[in-house]
Every structure is written in C-alpha cells, then in structure tokens.
Amino acid sequence: MDLPHGVAGEAPEGLEVPPALLRALPGETLHPVWLNQLGGRTFRAGDRFAKWMPAEHAAVIEREVARLRWAGQWLSVPRVLASGSDGGGGAWLVTAALPGESAVSARWKAEPARAAAGIGRGLRRLHDALPVEQCPFEWGVARRLARAGRPPDALGPPPPPDRLVVCHGDPCVPNTLLLPDGSVAGHVDLGSLGVADRWADLAVATWSLEWNYGPGLDDVLLDAYGVEADPVRTQWYRELWAAT
Ligand SMILES: Nc1ncnc2c1ncn2[C@@H]1O[C@H](COP(=O)(O)OP(=O)(O)OP(=O)(O)O)[C@@H](O)[C@H]1O
Ligand SMILES: [Mg+2]
Structure with a gap:
C-alpha cells in the first residue's frame, strides 16, 4: 500500500529490529529496507x-504466507523460508530474496516510462498465469468493505465485472521487482491476493504510478498490459481503495 499521504517508504537507518527477527536470523546483520504505514518493517539479511x-x-502475515505458497506454483514470488509469531502478538516472515530492484528504487524513478511498461506487462502476466478456478482466495468488493467496517452500499453498486482474474491485491509500484532490461523479476506483498475484477488491480496500479513517479503514465501501463482505458471502473475501484 502507498497512499499519497502515507508514510510507507524506505526504512530509516537504525530502524529498530524486532527481537523476533533477531531470534529468527541469529548472527545475521539485518539491514532496514522498508517501513510500512501500519508500523510493519522489512529487513534484508544476505x-x-x-x-x-x-x-x-x-x-496479514498468515494471509501472506498462504498466498505466497499458492501463487509460487505458477509465478515468481518470494519463497517462504520460515514464519512465526513473536510472543507479543506480532508476526514475522522470512523469504528468499528475488533478483531485481523494486520499481520505486532511484534507478527506476529515473526511467519511469520503462518502469511503468514493465509493471503493466508484469501485471498482465500475473493475471494470465494464476488460475481463477483453482484460487482459494477472494478479494471481492463485499469482503473488502466488510473488513474495513463499511456498509455494503458505501460506494453505490460496483460496475459489472470486466474479467475475473486472480488479482495481486496491492499492485502498487514498490511491490514489483524489475530486472535491468525492464522485465519483471517478481511480485512481492501478496497478503491481499484473490479473485476480483481485473480493474480492482488496474485502477490502483495506474494510480500508484502518479504517487510514485508523477502524472501521465496510465496509458503506458495499460498499453503494456494490453487493455483500453476504462474510466468508469478505474474511478470506482480507486474510490473503493480509498474507502478500504
Ligand atoms: N523476497 C524478497 N525479495 C526481494 N525483495 C523483497 C523481498 N521481500 C521484500 N522485499 C522488498 O521489501 C519491500 C517491502 O516488502 P513488502 O512489500 O512485502 O512489505 P510491506 O510492508 O507489506 O509493503 P507495503 O508498504 O507496500 O504494504 C518490497 O517492496 C521489496 O522491495
Ligand atoms: Mg509492499
């Protein structure tokens, strides 16, 4: 997630390492990578x-572990090495590093059009590769509103689905890893992955380009994905994202 007014981003040097991670990776040096809007932290160790x-x-962690294991059958996503709870109610997850660099890195911020095209191709590959009929997870409108404590009619009726796919669920720029040639190395942050209309992902993926790179790149992503712009579904699913 990376709402425009959010604080998610590169973690500050010296970010405190939760004791559970020190126990999970004994003797390792943990380098801060990311601090999310919920206080969650990601570190790299080799x-x-x-x-x-x-x-x-x-x-979120339990949901993410299940989804990483399932999606990893068809797609390049982090392999789960270990997970657990920390005794104080928190939870953690250790994964194998994927190659590539996050699309929000300085390297890709300097080439936003190539990055946007890579993200679009990668999202298409994700939607094409994951089998809807076998997916045990759902990211439907009713469930999202219920989880956010919103009445089902909070936004008016959703537009009829264009195409049901397995959506990423948090298709923001930082969650795609790109190789130097602009191709996608993999996707991270799958805690919300589930079946939904593909515009639930596309609306937010394009919005996130604006937050991370600036305006004017929606069509680059949509062209690379291979779909015409859909202003009605885009607007509706952005409102749903903001409401939930
Ligand atoms: N296995 C991995 N391989 C490579 N990079 C990774 C891996 N896991 C996490 N990362 C990096 O760490 C960052 C944070 O991980 P992740 O997106 O899962 O955390 P998050 O706190 O849920 O993010 P958000 O703020 O988007 O909710 C990613 O954007 C990515 O750059
Ligand atoms: Mg993320």
Whole structure:
C-alpha cells in the first residue's frame, strides 16, 4: 500500500529490529529496507528478507504466507523460508530474496516510462498465469468493505465485472521487482491476493504510478498490459481503495 499521504517508504537507518527477527536470523546483520504505514518493517539479511508486523496487523502475515505458497506454483514470488509469531502478538516472515530492484528504487524513478511498461506487462502476466478456478482466495468488493467496517452500499453498486482474474491485491509500484532490461523479476506483498475484477488491480496500479513517479503514465501501463482505458471502473475501484 502507498497512499499519497502515507508514510510507507524506505526504512530509516537504525530502524529498530524486532527481537523476533533477531531470534529468527541469529548472527545475521539485518539491514532496514522498508517501513510500512501500519508500523510493519522489512529487513534484508544476505539473500533473505524478513518482514515483521505488529500485533494489530499480525494476521496479514498468515494471509501472506498462504498466498505466497499458492501463487509460487505458477509465478515468481518470494519463497517462504520460515514464519512465526513473536510472543507479543506480532508476526514475522522470512523469504528468499528475488533478483531485481523494486520499481520505486532511484534507478527506476529515473526511467519511469520503462518502469511503468514493465509493471503493466508484469501485471498482465500475473493475471494470465494464476488460475481463477483453482484460487482459494477472494478479494471481492463485499469482503473488502466488510473488513474495513463499511456498509455494503458505501460506494453505490460496483460496475459489472470486466474479467475475473486472480488479482495481486496491492499492485502498487514498490511491490514489483524489475530486472535491468525492464522485465519483471517478481511480485512481492501478496497478503491481499484473490479473485476480483481485473480493474480492482488496474485502477490502483495506474494510480500508484502518479504517487510514485508523477502524472501521465496510465496509458503506458495499460498499453503494456494490453487493455483500453476504462474510466468508469478505474474511478470506482480507486474510490473503493480509498474507502478500504
Ligand atoms: N523476497 C524478497 N525479495 C526481494 N525483495 C523483497 C523481498 N521481500 C521484500 N522485499 C522488498 O521489501 C519491500 C517491502 O516488502 P513488502 O512489500 O512485502 O512489505 P510491506 O510492508 O507489506 O509493503 P507495503 O508498504 O507496500 O504494504 C518490497 O517492496 C521489496 O522491495
Ligand atoms: Mg509492499
């Protein structure tokens, strides 16, 4: 997630390492990588990444572990090496490092059009590769509103689905890893992955380009994905994102 007014971003040097991660990776030096809006933290230790979430959001980790294991059958996503809870209600996850660099890195911020095209191709590959009929996870409108404590009619009726796919669920720029040639090395942050209309992902993926790179790149992503712009579904799913 990376709302325009959010604080998610590169973690400050010296960010405190949760004790559970020190126990999970004994003797390793953990370098801060990312601090999310919920207080969750990600660190790198050699060829592994360790992510920790505080007690109020610990359930995210269990959801993410299940989804990484499932999606990894068809797609390049982090391989889960270990996970657990921290005794204080928090939870953690250790994964094997994927190659590539996050699309929000300085290297890709300097080439936003190539990055946007890579993200579009990668999202198409994700939607094409994951089998909807076998997917045990759902990211439907009713469930999202219920989880956010919003009444089902908070936004008016959703537009009819264009195409049901397995959506990433948090298709923001930082969650795509790109190789130097602009191709996608993999996707991270799959805690919300599930079946939904593909515009639930496309609306937010394009919005996130604006937050991370600036305006004017929506069509680059949509062309690379291979779809015409859909202003009605885009607007509706952005409102849903903001509401949930
Ligand atoms: N296995 C991995 N291989 C490579 N990079 C990784 C891996 N796991 C995490 N990362 C890096 O760490 C960052 C943070 O991980 P992740 O997106 O899972 O955390 P998050 O706190 O849920 O993010 P958000 O703020 O988007 O909710 C990613 O954007 C990516 O750059
Ligand atoms: Mg992320």
